[in-house]
Amino acid sequence: MPDSAKKPAPPAPPAERLGILLQGMGAVASTFVAGVFAARRGLGRPVGSLTQLGHIRLGKRTDDRNPQIKDFAPLTPLEGLVFGGWDIFGGDLYEACATAEVLDSRLLEKLEDELRSVKPMAGAFDPAYVKRLNGTHVKPGNRRDWADALRADIRQFKADNGLERCVMVNCSSTEVYLELGPAHRSLAAFEAAIDANDTSISPAMLYAYAALKEGVPYANGTPSLAADIPALLELADELRIPVGGKDFKTGQTLMKTVLAPMFKARMLGVRGWFSTNILGNRDGEVLDEPENFKAKEMTKLGVLDTILQPGLHPELYGDLYHKVRINYYPPRGDAKEGWDNIDIFGWLGYPMQIKVDFLCRDSILAAPIVLDLALFLDLAHRAGRKGIQEWLSFYWKSPMTAPSVYAEHDLFIQLTKLKNNLRHMMGEDLITHLGTEYYEG
Ligand SMILES: NC(=O)c1ccc[n+]([C@@H]2O[C@H](COP(=O)([O-])OP(=O)(O)OC[C@H]3O[C@@H](n4cnc5c(N)ncnc54)[C@H](O)[C@@H]3O)[C@@H](O)[C@H]2O)c1
Numbered sequence: 001m002p003d004s005a006k007k008p009a010p011p012a013p014p015a016e017r018l019g020i021l022l023q024g025m026g027a028v029a030s031t032f033v034a035g036v037f038a039a040r041r042g043l044g045r046p047v048g049s050l051t052q053l054g055h056i057r058l059g060k061r062t063d064d065r066n067p068q069i070k071d072f073a074p075l076t077p078l079e080g081l082v083f084g085g086w087d088i089f090g091g092d093l094y095e096a097c098a099t100a101e102v103l104d105s106r107l108l109e110k111l112e113d114e115l116r117s118v119k120p121m122a123g124a125f126d127p128a129y130v131k132r133l134n135g136t137h138v139k140p141g142n143r144r145d146w147a148d149a150l151r152a153d154i155r156q157f158k159a160d161n162g163l164e165r166c167v168m169v170n171c172s173s174t175e176v177y178l179e180l181g182p183a184h185r186s187l188a189a190f191e192a193a194i195d196a197n198d199t200s201i202s203p204a205m206l207y208a209y210a211a212l213k214e215g216v217p218y219a220n221g222t223p224s225l226a227a228d229i230p231a232l233l234e235l236a237d238e239l240r241i242p243v244g245g246k247d248f249k250t251g252q253t254l255m256k257t258v259l260a261p262m263f264k265a266r267m268l269g270v271r272g273w274f275s276t277n278i279l280g281n282r283d284g285e286v287l288d289e290p291e292n293f294k295a296k297e298m299t300k301l302g303v304l305d306t307i308l309q310p311g312l313h314p315e316l317y318g319d320l321y322h323k324v325r326i327n328y329y330p331p332r333g334d335a336k337e338g339w340d341n342i343d344i345f346g347w348l349g350y351p352m353q354i355k356v357d358f359l360c361r362d363s364i365l366a367a368p369i370v371l372d373l374a375l376f377l378d379l380a381h382r383a384g385r386k387g388i389q390e391w392l393s394f395y396w397k398s399p400m401t402a403p404s405v406y407a408e409h410d411l412f413i414q415l416t417k418l419k420n421n422l423r424h425m426m427g428e429d430l431i432t433h434l435g436t437e438y439y440e441g
Contacts (some may be wrong), residue, residue, distance in 0.1 A: 007427040011074055011383035018076040019163040020374045021154065021216065022085030023207045024172025025120045027100035027281050027334055028221065028248075030093050031363035032171075032370040033083045033118060034103055037111045040078050044107070048368035050394075051075055051375045056419050058428050073422050074382075075375045084157045085171075086150075086207075087120035088135025096120075100281065102334045102363045121153050124203045129175040129224075131289045133282075142197040143206060150210035165381075167374045168211040168218045170245075171366075173286045175202050175224035177294035183231075187238075190231035208232050212241050217377040219392075220245030221370065223295040228400050233387060240386040242377050247397040250365035251358055252277060252324075252338035253300055254411070259354070260307040261410040263344060269316040271351070272343040273304065276325040280332040281362065288328035300324045302398050303409045336362045369395050383425050391421035 022029040038044040039052075046052040056072055058065040070077070087096070094115035097108050108115065124146035125135040139149050158166060181200045183193035190209070193201050204226040211218040212227075212235045220226045220243075227236065227243040236243045249257065252275050263270055279287070287293045301324055310317035340356040373395055380389050393399035394414035399407040408414055420430045 008383065008425060010427060011379055011425060014074045014076045014378070014382065015080070015163070015165045016076070017080045017082055017161070017163055017165075018374070018378055019082045019084060019157060019161060019166035020370075021157065021166055021168040021211070022083065022370075023168060023170045023204070024123075024222075025085050025087040025093060025096050025118075026171065026173070027096075027102055027283065027363040028366040028370065029085065029169075029171040030096035030100055030115075031102045032367040033093055034097050034108065034111055034115060035367045036078055036081055036083075036371065037114045038107060041110075043110060046078070046368060046371065048365065049371050050368075050418075051372045052078070052368075056422060057431065058423065069422065073379055073426060075379060081374075082161045082163060083118050084161075085118075085120055086123045086153070088123035088125045088133065088138050090120065090137040092116045092120075093118040100334060100363065102361065121157075123172075124150055124206050126199070126203055128199065129202050129204075130173045130286055130292065131176070132286050132292075133173060143194045143201050144197070146203070147194055147206050147210055150207060151214055154210060154214040154216060165378060166214075166216045167377050167381075168207065168216050169370050169374055170204060170207060170218070170220045170222050170224070170226060171370065172204065172207075172222060172224070173283070174222050174292050174295050175204055176289075176291040177298065178202060178225045180225070180229060184225075184229035185231065187231045187234045190229075202226070205229065205232065208243070209235070212236055212239055212243070215239060215241060217242045217244075217381045219243070219373045219377055221248045221366070221373075223247040223298065223398065225295075236387050240384070242380040242385050242389045243387065243400070244373060244377060244389045244392045245396060245398075245400050247296070248366045248369045249395060249397045249411075250362065250369065251336060251360045252340065253303055253397045254365075255338075255340065255356055255358060256303055257307065257409050257411045257414075259342070259356075260304055261412065264308055264313075267313075267316065269345040269349070270304075270308065270320050270342065271345060272321040272341075274321075274323050274341045275300070275338065276327065277336055277338045278327050278329040278332055279334075279336040279362065280328065280330040281334045283362065284326065284328040284330075284332075284336075287326050293326060296326065297324055298398070300397060302407070306406050307409050334362050334364075336360050379425070391418050394418045
C-alpha cells in the first residue's frame with residue numbers, strides 16, 4: 001500500500017466569501033476579474049483553470065472515482081469571490097479592461113457595472129523600481145508609511161466586505177532586478193530598514209510584508225524579488241502563512257517545461273535553444289527597460305538546467321546555448337508571439353531542429369492561474385500549511401523552494417505533485433503509478 005497512513009486533519013471548511021487582493025490591476029488582473037464575473041453569469045467558461053475544470057483520480061483505476069477538483073477539495077466557489085487591490089493609476093476595472101484591450105468590448109459592456117464597482121486603492125510606488133511608469137495614484141510618505149497604509153487597506157477591505165479570509169496575488173509591473181542584500185536577510189533587519197526608508201526595500205516586498213502581517217497568504221505572479229527573501233520567509237513561518245512564487249508560467253516557459261522533459265526522457269541532446277518574443281502591452285513596455293528585463297530573464301533562463309541536468313549528462317546538454325529575448329512591439333498589444341528555435345541532436349549526434357511559434361494571449365493564459373493560486377493558497381492556509389508551497393510549483397516559472405533543494409520544473413511532475421498533495425490533504429491514498437502487477441492486481 002502507498003505510504004499515506006499518516007493522514008493529516010482535513011482543512012477547515014471554506015469561507016462562503018473569499019477576498020482576492022490584487023497588487024497591480026493591469027491586463028492580467030482585470031482579465032482575471034472580468035473572467036470570473038463572466039463565468040458567474042454564464043457568459044464564458046473558466047478555461048485553463050484546474051480548480052474549475054480539472055478532475056482528480058482517487059484510489060485504484062478500477063474504482064472509477066474521478067471527481068472534479070472543486071467538488072473534492074473544499075474551495076470557495078466563484079460566486080463567493082470578492083475583489084480588491086491597488087494600482088498606481090486610478091480609474092476602475094472597466095477602464096483597466098478597456099486599456100488592456102484583451103477582452104471584447106461587447107463582453108465588457110455586459111459586465112460594466114460590476115467592473116466599475118472595483119476601484120484600485122492608491123499604490124505604494126517607487127519609480128526607481130519601474131522606470132517606464134509615472135504613477136499618479138500613489139501613497140504619500142516613506143516606506144514605513146506605505147507598509148502601514150497597505151495594512152490598513154487590507155483591514156478596511158475586509159471590514160467593508162465582511163470578510164474573514166483574503167489572499168493576495170502580485171500582478172504588478174516587474175520591478176528592476178535586485179540581489180539579496182543585508183536588509184533582506186532577517187526580519188529584524190528588514191523592519192529596521194523599513195523604518196530607515198532604505199531603498200533596497202522594494203514596493204513588492206512591502207505588499208508581501210503587509211499581507212503576511214495581516215494573516216493573508218501571498219503569491220507573486222511577477223519575477224520581482226518579494227516574499228522570496230529570508231526576512232519574509234521568517235515572517236511567514238512565524239505567523240504560519242502560506243506563500244508562493246514566482247512569475248506565472250504561461251507561454252513560452254510553459255512550452256519549455258513540456259518539451260525539455262521529453263528530450264531528457266528520450267535522451268536526445270540539445271545544442272541550443274533560442275527564444276524570442278514580441279509583445280506590445282504595458283508589461284512589454286516595462287520589460288523593454290534592461291534592468292526590468294533582467295529580472296524576467298533570470299526566471300526564464302533558470303528552467304532548462306534543472307530539467308536537463310547537464311552535470312549528469314554533459315554529452316547531451318553540457319554545451320547548450322540558451323538565449324531569451326523580449327521585444328516591445330506595440331502593434332501586437334497583449335497578443336504575444338513567442339518563437340523558439342531548438343537545435344537538438346540524436347543517434348550518433350545527427351542534428352535536427354524544432355521550431356515553435358506560439359501565437360498566444362498573455363493575459364488569457366495568466367488569468368486562470370491567478371484564480372487557481374488564490375483558491376489553493378487559501379486551502380493551504382486552512383489546512384494549516386505555512387511558508388513556501390512547493391506543491392504549487394506547477395504555476396511558476398521560477399518556483400520557490402526550500403534552500404536545500406532544487407526547484408522542480410517538469411510540468412508533469414509538478415502536476416503529479418499538486419494532485420498528490422491534494423489527495424494527502426484530503427486523507428486519500430497517494431497515487432504511485434506502480435501499475436497493476438504490484439498494486440492493483
Ligand atoms: N502571461 C502573462 O501575462 C504573465 C506571465 C508571467 C508573469 N506576468 C507578470 O505579471 C505582471 C502583470 O502583467 P500585466 O500584463 O498585467 O502588466 P500590466 O502592465 O498590464 O499591469 C501591471 C499593473 O501594475 C501596476 N503597478 C505598477 N507598479 C505598481 C505598484 N507599485 N503598486 C500597484 N500597482 C502597480 C501598473 O500600473 C499596471 O496597471 C507583470 O509583472 C508580468 O511580467 C505576466
